[in-house]
Amino acid sequence: MAVNRHVTEPVKLKRRVLTEVARLAWQGKLAEEIDDLPEKLLSMGKERYRCCEFKEKAIYAERIKLALGLGQKEEYKKKRLSELLPKALEFPDLADNQVNVINVACEGCPINKFFVTNACQNCLAHPCRNSCPRDAISVVQNQAYIDQNRCLECGMCKRSCPYGAIIEINRPCEASCQIGAIKANTDRKATIDLEKCVECGACMVGCPYGAISDKSQIVKVIEFLKTEKVYAIIAPSFIGQLGQKENPGPFLKAMELLGFTKVVEAALGADIVALEESEEFIHKVPKELDFMTSSCCPGFVNLVDKHFPDLKKHVSSTVSPMVAVAKYLKQEDREGKIVFIGPCVAKKTEAYASGVIDATLTFEELTALLVAKDINVSELEATQELSEDISRSGRGFAEAGGVKAALNGIMEKSELTWKPVNAQGLKECSQQLKELIRGKSEYNFLEGMACQGGCVGGPGAVVDGKFTGRFLQKLCQKTVREKATDNTVAQEIRKKLGTDLHR
Amino acid sequence: MAILKLEICSGTSCHLMGSFDLYRSLDFLPRDYKEYLEIVKVPCLGKCGEGPNIRLGGKTYTYMTPEEIKLVIKREIDKLRGGKDGC
Numbered sequence: 001m002a003v004n005r006h007v008t009e010p011v012k013l014k015r016r017v018l019t020e021v022a023r024l025a026w027q028g029k030l031a032e033e034i035d036d037l038p039e040k041l042l043s044m045g046k047e048r049y050r051c052c053e054f055k056e057k058a059i060y061a062e063r064i065k066l067a068l069g070l071g072q073k074e075e076y077k078k079k080r081l082s083e084l085l086p087k088a089l090e091f092p093d094l095a096d097n098q099v100n101v102i103n104v105a106c107e108g109c110p111i112n113k114f115f116v117t118n119a120c121q122n123c124l125a126h127p128c129r130n131s132c133p134r135d136a137i138s139v140v141q142n143q144a145y146i147d148q149n150r151c152l153e154c155g156m157c158k159r160s161c162p163y164g165a166i167i168e169i170n171r172p173c174e175a176s177c178q179i180g181a182i183k184a185n186t187d188r189k190a191t192i193d194l195e196k197c198v199e200c201g202a203c204m205v206g207c208p209y210g211a212i213s214d215k216s217q218i219v220k221v222i223e224f225l226k227t228e229k230v231y232a233i234i235a236p237s238f239i240g241q242l243g244q245k246e247n248p249g250p251f252l253k254a255m256e257l258l259g260f261t262k263v264v265e266a267a268l269g270a271d272i273v274a275l276e277e278s279e280e281f282i283h284k285v286p287k288e289l290d291f292m293t294s295s296c297c298p299g300f301v302n303l304v305d306k307h308f309p310d311l312k313k314h315v316s317s318t319v320s321p322m323v324a325v326a327k328y329l330k331q332e333d334r335e336g337k338i339v340f341i342g343p344c345v346a347k348k349t350e351a352y353a354s355g356v357i358d359a360t361l362t363f364e365e366l367t368a369l370l371v372a373k374d375i376n377v378s379e380l381e382a383t384q385e386l387s388e389d390i391s392r393s394g395r396g397f398a399e400a401g402g403v404k405a406a407l408n409g410i411m412e413k414s415e416l417t418w419k420p421v422n423a424q425g426l427k428e429c430s431q432q433l434k435e436l437i438r439g440k441s442e443y444n445f446l447e448g449m450a451c452q453g454g455c456v457g458g459p460g461a462v463v464d465g466k467f468t469g470r471f472l473q474k475l476c477q478k479t480v481r482e483k484a485t486d487n488t489v490a491q492e493i494r495k496k497l498g499t500d501l502h503r
Numbered sequence: 504m505a506i507l508k509l510e511i512c513s514g515t516s517c518h519l520m521g522s523f524d525l526y527r528s529l530d531f532l533p534r535d536y537k538e539y540l541e542i543v544k545v546p547c548l549g550k551c552g553e554g555p556n557i558r559l560g561g562k563t564y565t566y567m568t569p570e571e572i573k574l575v576i577k578r579e580i581d582k583l584r585g586g587k588d589g590c
């Protein structure tokens with residue numbers, strides 16, 4: 001698994017902004033007080049982050065726009081927040097491009113790729129100078145020095161140095177994007193190539209300035225909660241996100257206090273999907289296709305759409321667990337609003353496009369909503385329980401390998417050749433897809449997840465995926481039903497939804 | 504041996520601001536410091552906007568970071584030891 005994730009200063013900044021915007025929305029004071037918010041945020045926290053107050057305030061203003069759901073558009077520049085508010089409340093920018101670079105917050109990190117550190121001993125052999133094809137290296141003040149104008153960025157010097165004194169520096173955003181969708185502009189600021197971006201959100205986590213952020217729908221959800229009947233679909237990685245380890249009770253109680261009418265686990269949908277997708281596989285492989293891939297991770301589906309378009313037909317046509325549950329809920333109650341809550345940024349676009357989900361939150365945003373309403377989950381007495389219908393393998397969808405395992409449970413009885421493999425992270429997914437194209441792969445089913453560790457490692461999580469994984473396993477130990485086939489409710493819903501379960 | 508009570512706030516506000524990281528950072532505290540501590544989770548320390556917060560020996564510290572919590576703990580324990588066997 002990837003490195004530990006921490007609540008760093010930029011993460012705190014983002015969360016404070018979300019919380020304060022949510023607070024005003026709960027109080028119905030957005031219009032009166034939004035213009036004072038940058039000033040207020042400036043007074044919060046102990047440290048000053050940037051060179052001057054003006055810049056910090058400007059950054060806060062942009063973060064507030066994103067928290068209100070506005071994109072980073074030219075037309076919103078130089079406008080007062082209160083001026084933008086009426087427009088923001090129409091939520092015009094929620095359909096796509098969830099991941100945004102906050103230009104003022106981007107430091108425009110240096111792009112000099114190779115750099116000689118103090119570990120350089122200015123040795124006699126100078127393999128760096130000898131290996132450089134452009135004679136870009138000289139000795140300045142007893143140390144090798146790279147003339148950046150000549151440097152080809154070939155990396156020969158780095159490889160040749162016996163002290164490992166030459167390092168390669170990548171801009172953190174570029175390094176975190178495994179599909180090359182983010183690059184420095186001519187002004188050195190990061191820009192996202194929308195043709196390539198699959199909205200996995202890895203760069204948001206990667207940027208140490210917090211200069212990349214997603215658009216939020218918190219205000220929309222708060223409006224729903226004030227006036228409508230609202231259903232929540234929660235991703236299986238919900239467990240432990242509010243700090244209650246493997247105990248789901250307080251989470252459910254908190255949802256009730258926020259005003260949600262009913263909470264349904266997306267894991268119910270996972271059971272439905274496992275049943276549907278395994279049957280789809282039996283129908284299609286090998287008759288129509290030589291292999292099939294999963295379709296529940298929107299980052300992965302976007303990867304195929306944008307980077308491997310020839311493979312589109314290989315992606316399972318079964319909807320995601322989120323959409324399956326939403327369609328079921330919409331059948332039951334046409335009027336109610338449906339909010340999906342998960343660790344995922346790409347789901348925001350998928351949910352919008354599905355037409356059956358009215359808003360999407362990350363766990364981070366959900367927690368901000370609670371804090372803003374002064375709900376302290378640690379102080380709640382909770383007796384609520386999760387549904388007993390849902391199977392262990394359905395809940396397991398949250399972790400890398402979970403879809404494969406769920407389908408395994410169903411396919412093991414089948415006589416067909418079933419050779420599944422799973423990939424986590426966009427790099428691994430791309431590698432597997434390439435092998436499948438070349439016909440070199442020994443597998444005929446690919447589970448693809450865009451995030452390291454699967455959904456538990458998603459960018460919108462509050463708790464590090466390593467720990468969520470542990471809580472999830474404990475929860476699964478207590479789950480009685482083993483596989484999707486043990487979930488009779490899922491089977492009934494599947495029958496009801498029929499062809500609606502396909503995209 | 505005198506024992507110092509370390510209360511870490513696990514209230515939702517502090518949780519969002521990273522109280523979990525504070526716990527984790529205690530793993531890296533030297534054993535001879537750790538044995539002075541009685542660590543408890545508390546639901547709120549009454550300073551929700553300034554989290555993550557801790558209370559050490561009855562005194563509340565706001566805006567804690569994994570780095571700072573270790574410094575504060577070491578300082579307070581060194582005081583307790585009267586500087587005699589502090590390292």
Ligand code: FES
Pocket residue numbers: 376512513514515516517518546547548549550551552554556
């Ligand atoms: S939640 Fe930590 S002080 Fe209240």
